[in-house]
Amino acid sequence: MFSGLLIGFILISGASVFNENEPKPLKVYQKDGVVVNSYDYNRLEYFLKKDNDTTYVINFWATWCVPCVEELPSFEKLNAEYKDKKVKVILVSLDMSKQIESRLLPFIQKKKLQSRVVLLNDPDANAWIEKVDKSWSGAIPATIIYKKQNRKFYEKNFTYEELEKEVNQFN
């Protein structure tokens, strides 16, 4: 009941990205207008289990991961083209915490990423990889697409067409 009210509130409050229901970040990184919140896995889980009528596309990536960077434009395109169709892309960076100011924030600015980027800072990966998905080996890129309880996990690279096709199965 209470969570229903919260969801209602989020929907009414509309496009605000940083709403009060979100878990408190471990740290907020800011530089030149780019803002990235960091979370440990327990806090990040909030973004992996939202229960509303939006389809969430969660992509695990890092600036140093070449195939991840190659597929980013597909996720950006999806986020832009499906903006009004209740699809939201969240890019979960696995960059190392020492390289956020020097690498991740400048990268976001340079590539003008529009999708929301959050940082997962939780080096004990063995403790959370299987919570993301039992089948995940830990290699990136990896992606979850979910809407309410309906969920799929992909340990693969995406082209825009493939991504669109998958997302349309949820909408």
Add this chain to the structure above:
Amino acid sequence: MKSIKVLGIVLLVGVMSAFTVKDSGGYKLGDSAEDFSLKNVNGKMVSMKDYKNAKGFIVIFTCNHCPYAVAYEDRIIALDKKYSKLGYPVIAINPNNPEKQKEDSYDLMKARAKEKGFTFPYLFDEGQKIYPKFGATKTPHVYVIQKTAKSNVIQYIGAIDDNYEDEKAVKQTYVQDAVDALLKGNDVPVRQTKAIGCSIKA
């Protein structure tokens, strides 16, 4: 009839590879690892059978370019220093195809091994044939292997420890714990772990 069967297999393989890599196959705990013969950075071929006195091996799929692999380089050197004299040498294998990842070429492997002073062989998986047998999916990806009278048995698969970022914050030293247990004749306490890593580029 035979051709239909072949066609069926081809189709099946095609369909399977079209899906996401769920189970990458490869060795499971307790399996026997086939020996390999791969070129080291010094130009010589290296196989497990070359190590007459070894009690086992710490086989690590690693590479030049991956920041996670780089973050572990010093710890890999430390593992070899500690355990090669106890009978468990490190054998590092670069599984990446340099056409896909140019930093992982054989020449750059030689340069990296020299720069870091690798005390262990750093082998090139030419043609990317060995890593699929192991089922390695990323770098770094470790297999602790125990040499028995009959075969080389996979005893641990996974991460080196539980903190890629900060060696000082490590609480669980999975590979060391596995080798220590094997040296004492005990069961490996944690036999399989998962880690984030760079996917292997074949």
